[in-house]
Amino acid sequence: MPLIEMKNVKKLYGCGENRVAALDGVSLSICRGEFVAVAGASGSGKSTLMNLMGCLDVQTEGEYTLDGTRVSDIPDRQLSRIRNREIGFIFQSFNLIPSLTALENVELPLIYRGISPNMRRELAVHALEKVSLKNRLGHHPWQMSGGQQQRVAIARAIAAEPPIILADEPTGNLDSRCGAEVMRILYDLNAQGKTVVIITHDDSVATQAARTVRIADGRVISDTGR
Numbered sequence: 324m325p326l327i328e329m330k331n332v333k334k335l336y337g338c339g340e341n342r343v344a345a346l347d348g349v350s351l352s353i354c355r356g357e358f359v360a361v362a363g364a365s366g367s368g369k370s371t372l373m374n375l376m377g378c379l380d381v382q383t384e385g386e387y388t389l390d391g392t393r394v395s396d397i398p399d400r401q402l403s404r405i406r407n408r409e410i411g412f413i414f415q416s417f418n419l420i421p422s423l424t425a426l427e428n429v430e431l432p433l434i435y436r437g438i439s440p441n442m443r444r445e446l447a448v449h450a451l452e453k454v455s456l457k458n459r460l461g462h463h464p465w466q467m468s469g470g471q472q473q474r475v476a477i478a479r480a481i482a483a484e485p486p487i488i489l490a491d492e493p494t495g496n497l498d499s500r501c502g503a504e505v506m507r508i509l510y511d512l513n514a515q516g517k518t519v520v521i522i523t524h525d526d527s528v529a530t531q532a533a534r535t536v537r538i539a540d541g542r543v544i545s546d547t548g549r
């Protein structure tokens with residue numbers, strides 16, 4: 324059974340003559356443990372697709388099933404718990420809080436899960452060790468390079484050991500060396516059994532995934548590597 328499954332999913336914005344289809348009949352399934360790149364130009368619908376996958380938004384039409392459960396049937400409070408426990412998000416802009424240290428940034432989502440302070444620290448330190456930042460625990464984002472900030476963001480995403488990692492343009496703001504390091508970390512996470520989905524406009528990134536789904540004008544136009 325697919326972990327992520329979409330059937331004829333549409334996401335419409337506006338109304339009447341101004342109605343626009345960000346997604347126009349997308350059908351897609353991703354199995355547990357896959358490493359998938361969703362590639363497309365700006366405005367193709369790929370970020371909208373990620374928002375639906377991550378339960379940050381809901382489709383206008385069609386069906387989305389996550390781990391066997393139709394997302395439209397899940398109450399909002401339970402959906403919030405699923406996002407917090409099942410999905411780790413990595414964003415192009417890092418989304419770190421400047422006033423918090425690397426350790427505190429990674430601990431923050433663990434607070435919302437009700438994890439005790441001692442366990443939060445243990446999980447956060449372990450996650451930062453995984454991304455080779457144990458020596459930056461007390462540094463603030465403004466004291467770190469872009470590559471280091473993205474690694475903090477990855478540590479934050481993986482600290483609670485979610486089975487799904489959704490990464491939106493994770494190398495978009497990085498130079499080639501830092502981008503390669505981020506991809507290596509994502510490979511390692513996939514090798515550990517995580518399902519990894521990367522959203523990217525960069526073909527050199529997309530072709531590094533085991534499977535590449537290409538999207539244009541809100542539609543899947545190719546799906547290679549399955």
